[in-house]
Ligand code: SRM
């Protein structure tokens with residue numbers, strides 16, 4: 001059977017995969033692609049600006065097509081079709097006959113006929129080549145404008161920000177943003193959120209013309225207003241690529257799109273159309289999941305079985321970083337047909353709306369702006385017509401503190417609930433992968449079912465279903481480290497201690513197998529360090545440390561390192577500031593005040609590190625452990641020594657705390673802060689442990705986190721005297737070190753802890769496990785064993801030797817390291833400059 | 839002796855002395871300079887094996903593999919780049935984490951406490 005596919009985009013590629021899986025005998029598959037790159041992940045196109053490479057985005061390498069006997073012809077578009085002879089002819093002049101022809105030509109950006117759209121500096125946002133052109137234009141751009149406030153337009157606007165364009169505008173013709181997905185109130189919140197990101201929105205605006213000579217200089221609108229700009233990205237919708245179909249006489253829709261029936265057949269019984277070029281039931285689907293389903297239908301039919309395309313749900317979630325937006329089902333339905341509940345928090349920028357049937361039994365649709373965590377679950381409830389809780393409001397208000405209902409949620413899902421809509425994987429498929437194929441990790445499930453390999457949005461739910469199924473089977477859900485160790489971190493901690501093991505190799509010999517890897521080496525090294533607090537770079541352990549620990553500095557773009565001396569509590573004398581200034585000048589380092597109240601010096605050659613530290617240590621500095629999974633900073637506010645509100649001396653206490661726990665190795669980094677009064681200038685409630693002065697002593701908060709999922713710390717104990725407070729912190733930290741999984745911050749550790757903060761309080765304050773004494777003693781040993789590892793390193797010639805770049809030319813620096821100048825200092829040279837395609 | 843002197847003079851290939859065994863790092867790598875080329879030399883002490891690869895990580899073009907971490911996947915020895923932990927087979931140079939490009943490998947031998955690496959051409 002000769003099959004020719006026109007278009008090697010996401011759907012065309014998926015079709016090839018699906019067709020191969022049907023094992024049709026004598027299959028000859030030819031694919032023509034207009035772009036020069038093999039099909040890539042268009043959905044995650046924007047991540048190209050955030051550091052993903054073409055390789056990262058490529059769905060299958062060219063090798064894959066070869067290995068599977070597919071004749072892939074890139075950069076060679078089909079130009080002519082003769083339906084009588086059943087042949088296609090390509091741009092390069094190749095003519096081939098087909099038994100079946102598949103259109104997977106996708107769509108192009110729709111460019112409205114505005115005068116001036118051909119000017120230099122006007123782009124669309126569809127292909128990697130478009131992105132390369134935008135990238136090359138960005139350095140000369142101060143202001144960027146995006147026409148179109150839909151899903152893609154907002155993504156393009158965010159991309160402009162990522163490219164460093166500070167002033168970005170979005171123009172939307174409709175009176176609100178994302179008019180097809182969200183309502184007026186949702187749009188208002190979204191506009192506010194975008195404003196916080198520095199994106200200005202203009203709704204109800206219609207562009208009259210684009211100004212400028214050859215190059216764009218501005219835009220004029222129908223209301224007479226003008227906006228100057230150096231770059232314009234048009235994202236006003238899509239236009240199906242039906243020109244070839246039209247030319248060979250296939251039926252196309254009045255507003256474009258190749259007309260197909262439920263079998264994906266066009267008006268010619270040997271020609272199918274799938275993906276964004278197809279018009280099904282008067283609908284062009286601008287999403288990838290329905291395209292994949294169309295590919296499945298077509299492949300199944302070519303293999304001789306029956307299958308029909310049922311139409312598809314248009315629920316979507318926007319991938320913008322920093323703003324969550326989602327809509328599902330029918331987001332707008334209202335009036336007599338439905339009841340609506342709205343939750344709105346202008347302060348935090350959250351808007352949620354759900355629509356449900358009048359009898360309160362069925363969820364019909366909704367909109368989420370600002371917090372879309374509930375999206376997956378709501379979508380499932382809506383699609384599967386699941387029973388609603390007595391008070392539907394509970395669906396959109398976060399569960400009570402610490403209690404998560406995710407686990408309970410997946411139990412209630414029916415077996416045929418579609419979990420991964422990109423790949424069409426149901427709950428039953430995932431359960432079967434666990435029970436029948438023995439998958440016990442999300443990766444294994446991905447391999448086995450392909451779930452979560454598309455947009456990835458369903459990954460958390462896949463994990464919940466997996467864990468739940470394993471538990472049902474009575475399987476222990478164990479967090480084993482990797483292929484080399486069959487133990488969890490907590491088990492290993494106890495075993496290493498019991499057996500008194502001090503190096504990675506002895507641990508591997510006694511408890512593991514194989515030669516270790518980049519997962520278990522750092523995890524075991526961290527355990528050894530937490531247990532014994534010995535020199536982290538001692539000979540037999542040095543190469544099992546993460547690179548930052550091995551070189552006692554954070555590696556940066558280009559392979560240089562940063563230097564961060566400890567500045568306890570953020571207090572520093574003018575003399576010490578002078579030393580930092582001198583060292584930075586001498587070794588040509590970029591300096592910056594960090595968010596942790598100290599000074600970071602960037603861009604040090606590896607061979608300069610010992611020299612730099614020698615000078616710093618000479619002046620009384622010590623390592624700041626900015627590179628370790630260890631205590632980082634204890635921030636402080638100025639406190640009662642100067643501040644008119646200060647209740648106690650927060651700086652002195654912060655220094656005491658920082659010096660006590662400096663160098664302490666833990667499952668992840670630990671941060672702390674001390675504030676002198678409830679005004680909380682040191683932000684103690686966002687730290688792993690935070691201390692706030694009260695009239696009577698100190699309040700101790702624990703398990704806060706900044707970072708990508710900020711979480712406030714919870715109050716552990718109140719009005720403590722200084723020594724008791726330290727005692728509780730000893731117990732708290734030691735308990736964390738002993739029981740947390742690798743790379744788990746205290747906040748996540750607490751979230752997973754059964755019993756939550758009450759349990760933790762019982763252990764730490766009321767000694768419910770009877771281990772308080774032991775915890776305090778263990779901590780005291782670690783405190784007593786402290787030494788500045790940089791001091792130890794520079795005093796040991798063996799260790800110093802390891803800081804040379806070339807083993808056979810110790811005096812030479814890495815000649816490939818490059819810097820650019822930037823605002824009077826240096827910066828690392830870019831590592832991901834656009835590469836030219838074609 | 840692993841090689842035969844005659845053969846070497848016939849081909850362009852060439853063994854050069856990289857460093858002494860004591861200079862190598864236990865279960866880790868060092869970077870060797872050969873003209874303008876940077877070669878990562880690994881002493882996988884645990885397996886008592888030596889390997890050499892290009893020092894450049896193809897992912898973001900960083901001169902970093904010599905600072906990478908050694909390990910094994912099933913039985914295959916590998917190195918993980920310190921930047922984003924892409925892993926490469928030390929035997930074949932194949933990238934073991936997805937579609938990233940493969941890396942070049944070089945034969946290594948040890949004689950009388952000196953480590954030799956075999957390269958295509960003599961020092962330029
Ligand atoms: C330098 C600094 C930014 C600055 O210019 O201000 C910084 C720089 C880095 N941060 Fe940070 N963070 C810095 C303060 C913070 C803060 C603010 C604070 O500590 O008050 C936070 C949020 C608070 C928190 O951690 O809860 C912060 C949250 C993170 C996270 C996210 C942690 C999380 O739990 O989500 C990472 C990633 C990680 O650790 O896995 C990270 C990781 C990094 C790394 C290590 C990324 C890397 O691997 O290269 C950066 C390297 C710095 C270097 O080479 O020295 N940095 N980072 C700040 C150094 C503070 C210091 O003096 O040590």
Ligand SMILES: Cc1cc2nc3c(=O)[nH]c(=O)nc-3n(C[C@H](O)[C@H](O)[C@H](O)COP(=O)(O)OP(=O)(O)OC[C@H]3O[C@@H](n4cnc5c(N)ncnc54)[C@H](O)[C@@H]3O)c2cc1C
Nearest residue numbers: 007009010011033034042077078105106275276286287288
């Ligand atoms: C920035 C961006 C973000 C997106 N985000 C999402 C998202 O979050 N979720 C979602 O579901 N969807 C998203 N989409 C849409 C998704 O990418 C498309 O639905 C999907 O790519 C459609 O696949 P396709 O194969 O039909 O078309 P395409 O991927 O466009 O592929 C069609 C291919 O056919 C080629 N072609 C055209 N004519 C010819 C010819 N005559 N001969 C040979 N080749 C030809 C084209 O050059 C193109 O390479 C996004 C799209 C963009 C641009």
Ligand code: SF4
Nearest residue numbers: 592594595600707708
């Ligand atoms: S937030 Fe932290 S990790 Fe992210 S770029 Fe800034 S310094 Fe680096």
Ligand code: FES
Nearest residue numbers: 895897898919922
């Ligand atoms: S640079 Fe090596 S993994 Fe990214």
